[in-house]
Amino acid sequence: MFFKQRVNQDASISYFFGCGGQGKGVAVDVLAGDEDWYLTQAKELNVGITTVFDTHIHADHLSGGRKLASLCGADYALHESNAAKTSYDFLPVHDQQVLMAGNTRIQVLHTPGHTEGSICLLVSDFRRSETPWFVITGDSLFVGSVGRPDLAGREQEMAARLWSSLHTQLLNRPDELEIFPGHQAGSSCGADISGKPSSTIGFEKRWNPLLSLNEQDFVIAVIANIPPRPANMDVLIASNLGQTVALTTAS
Template sequence: MLFRQYLHHDPVVAISYFFGCGSQSQGIVVDPVIESVDFYIEESSRLNMDIRYVIDTHLHADHISGARLLAEKTGAAYILHQSANTAFPFQTVEDGDKIVAGNTVIQILHTPGHTPEHISLVVTDRARGEDPWFIVTGHTLMVGDVGRTELASDVKAGATQLFESLFLKILDLPDELEVYPGAYSGSVCGRSLSGKPSSTIGFEKKNNKALRITERELFIAFMSANIPEPPAGFLEIRAYNSGFQSNRP
């Protein structure tokens, strides 16, 4: 498997990914930012990888997604969870679905909380084995923190969903599974984000403050306190990413 992680810091702090099956030249781009659309296309040429799928883990509220534009330019399928409320068509996925790109297999986990339509991606490289290798967690589980829950829903409703996504799905995965999040320190989508842009399930279980709060009501209270300022223009950004606003914020 070819795997690339891109750390963005201007104008937004975010992480995007390009990975897939090198032997069959089938690639996937996850959470692309609008400023780097041409870069991903150039990368696909350098890596000799056709971009077959473009995936947004969720409808972002902190930056403009480049997913639709990248899909249009490359002919790739644009994928969101089936519950995403948009003004445009996309390829839907549901919990448990699989996306296959050569030897690369993605299992979809519906992990609402940060947003209702949020998904995480459990990735297996069948050229190496049948066990999953890593999970792309978007703004659900991040290194040192978990995603804020009030940008697309009520904070307590979002925190309730996030608790279930974390403790009933993600943390049931193997401790050695690598974690690749959608943000790192400097992002407003978390409160205690690490500058290290990857981790493992096991390390986060031991060292992530939010994950040590295993009682539902205490977790909801924790997520409802000390909420940072929202991203500037977040309602307009999410509306634009959903296709309901034509003027770019």
């Protein structure tokens, strides 16, 4: 397996991984403007990009996922709940669905809370073991924190859904499972995010203060510490849904 983590200037983190032996790659949470980086990496590794995922409809940056998928003839994948919201077609994926990229197995985990359509990607390298090696957690679970629940305007409901998603989809996994989040410190998508761009389920269960809370206390704690909303958030969401909008800058 090859694996590349791309830490971006806006504190978001993107991924490119897959099976070098069979020449198949997967891109995750691509930023607009970064498409050529993935094409260059794919050429150097002699792999084709088969699937481009966005773990959710982003509110803090423009996605380059659809453009990259179009450039390389890949599927562009989102959770199926986004089908009624977008103005474009995509590969709708659902909870527990499995996709293969050569010897790399990707299982979709639906983790609503940050957004309705948030997903995590549980990844195995069959050349080593069928046991999952790592999970790309998007904006559901960060190192030291969790995703903000207020983007849909129903923060109490969504915080409760996030608690459920974390406990039923992620925290019941083996302690040694590695996590790779969608952001590090400096992002507006969660409060008190660590600057370290990876961790393990076991370390987070022990040291992430939010993960030991019951549902009621979790909801209270997360809502009490919501960061300011990203600049141009509504415009960015609309653009990532395929609507024609114009970005503005603060005066």
